[in-house]
Amino acid sequence: MRRVVIIGGGAIGSAIAYFLSCDPEQEPFDITVVERDFSYRQASSALSASSIRQQFSTAINIEMSRYGIHFMRALDQALRVGDEVPDIGLVEPGYLYLASPAGVDVLRENHAMQKAHAVDVALLTPTELKARFPWISTEGVALASLGLSGEGWYDGYSLLQAFRRKAVSQGARYVQAHATGLRRDGRRLTGVQLGNGETLDADVVVNAAGAWAATVAGWAGIELPVRGRRRSVFSFSCPDALPGCPLVIDTSGIWLRPEGRQFICGFAPPAAQDLDDQPLDVEYEAFDSFIWPALAERVPAFEAIRMTGAWAGYYEMNVFDHNAILGLHPACDNLYFANGFSGHGLQQCPAAGRGVAELIRFGGYRSLDLGALSFARILQNRPLLEKNVI
Numbered sequence: 001m002r003r004v005v006i007i008g009g010g011a012i013g014s015a016i017a018y019f020l021s022c023d024p025e026q027e028p029f030d031i032t033v034v035e036r037d038f039s040y041r042q043a044s045s046a047l048s049a050s051s052i053r054q055q056f057s058t059a060i061n062i063e064m065s066r067y068g069i070h071f072m073r074a075l076d077q078a079l080r081v082g083d084e085v086p087d088i089g090l091v092e093p094g095y096l097y098l099a100s101p102a103g104v105d106v107l108r109e110n111h112a113m114q115k116a117h118a119v120d121v122a123l124l125t126p127t128e129l130k131a132r133f134p135w136i137s138t139e140g141v142a143l144a145s146l147g148l149s150g151e152g153w154y155d156g157y158s159l160l161q162a163f164r165r166k167a168v169s170q171g172a173r174y175v176q177a178h179a180t181g182l183r184r185d186g187r188r189l190t191g192v193q194l195g196n197g198e199t200l201d202a203d204v205v206v207n208a209a210g211a212w213a214a215t216v217a218g219w220a221g222i223e224l225p226v227r228g229r230r231r232s233v234f235s236f237s238c239p240d241a242l243p244g245c246p247l248v249i250d251t252s253g254i255w256l257r258p259e260g261r262q263f264i265c266g267f268a269p270p271a272a273q274d275l276d277d278q279p280l281d282v283e284y285e286a287f288d289s290f291i292w293p294a295l296a297e298r299v300p301a302f303e304a305i306r307m308t309g310a311w312a313g314y315y316e317m318n319v320f321d322h323n324a325i326l327g328l329h330p331a332c333d334n335l336y337f338a339n340g341f342s343g344h345g346l347q348q349c350p351a352a353g354r355g356v357a358e359l360i361r362f363g364g365y366r367s368l369d370l371g372a373l374s375f376a377r378i379l380q381n382r383p384l385l386e387k388n389v390i
């Protein structure tokens, strides 16, 4: 039986463990997931905004999210363990992209691309926007794009736990330990070294170490262009309700969405300040200096908000082209990568988990071809640019 050791037990590692353990008749695997922190205090999967959209600019991301939403809608059956039925609280109010006059061409280009891939999306003029969402100010908005189905949010931590519980019920083993190195014999890895001095023998190793994936790759002598980029999220209450509020991406780049009876919002710092591996301290200053003013400009009811909490987590940013990196690297025959999701990894974990499991099991993709996300594009310097990175 092939021994698979997955480094990182977040949503990605757990989805891979689930899909690999699904079909023991085909080939049973001996699966160990090495996760250094079972409380997931710094894991992106537990600190995420946990939303899913279909409005991407590349076909591969659209296809991955399409599978993601189908999987999530039926997850209570797929991931149920006996009487325990997981509930990730999926809701689908859509994403609303707002474009300034300068952003209209890109919005239209993305729209054409999305329509060509059967995405359920509509363009709205400012008048149509106001009619649909009377609480929004259309100041500075030239055009908007609204997802009509397949977009919304859920609880990311519950999703991770649902994959994990189901994988364990199918025989995967989770070990709380810090992976510290790889044992190698020529082009193959033979084991994963742990901080407690043990080595886990392995026929296959998977790098699912999230924002820390470049360190794991480095042990195999491979440069992985993935860096931890801090993202702060703020929660706030507002006396007014905003009927039908979708996830809004403002012209300022700030995003917001309802979270229960409150709201959450976030932003991407300007490139010059978006440094690698910053400590996970919340950027409170940003909230007062520009997030709140921008929120209140877009939604006048937000003049009266009160911040109720905040946290920071890492985007595991692929600094080469902001898209996932999946599969083998030519320098090593049995180290699989599932990294660099750059802010859209939670919605892609079903597709990535299934795809990497197929690569391990069959040596190639069987359902959705994720070859566009292989290392080849990096080695050939052909970036697959996703314009819609939030």
Ligand SMILES: Cc1cc2nc3c(=O)[nH]c(=O)nc-3n(C[C@H](O)[C@H](O)[C@H](O)COP(=O)(O)OP(=O)(O)OC[C@H]3O[C@@H](n4cnc5c(N)ncnc54)[C@H](O)[C@@H]3O)c2cc1C
Binding pocket: 007, 008, 009, 010, 011, 012, 013, 034, 035, 036, 037, 040, 042, 043, 044, 045, 046, 047, 048, 049, 050, 051, 052, 177, 178, 179, 180, 208, 209, 210, 211, 212, 213, 231, 232, 233, 266, 312, 313, 314, 315, 316, 338, 339, 341, 342, 343, 344, 345, 346, 347, 348
């Ligand atoms: C603020 C924020 C908002 C986001 N919003 C969205 C969103 O709306 N939609 C979306 O799809 N995605 C979103 N994302 C991105 C998404 O959360 C991530 O892409 C996804 O969770 C990555 O999952 P992962 O399993 O690769 O990483 P993680 O969840 O970080 O898991 C990696 C695990 O590896 C473990 N690990 C690392 N190194 C080692 C080691 N050496 N030994 C043992 N264990 C190790 C870590 O402890 C960690 O638990 C957001 C992320 C953030 C931070």
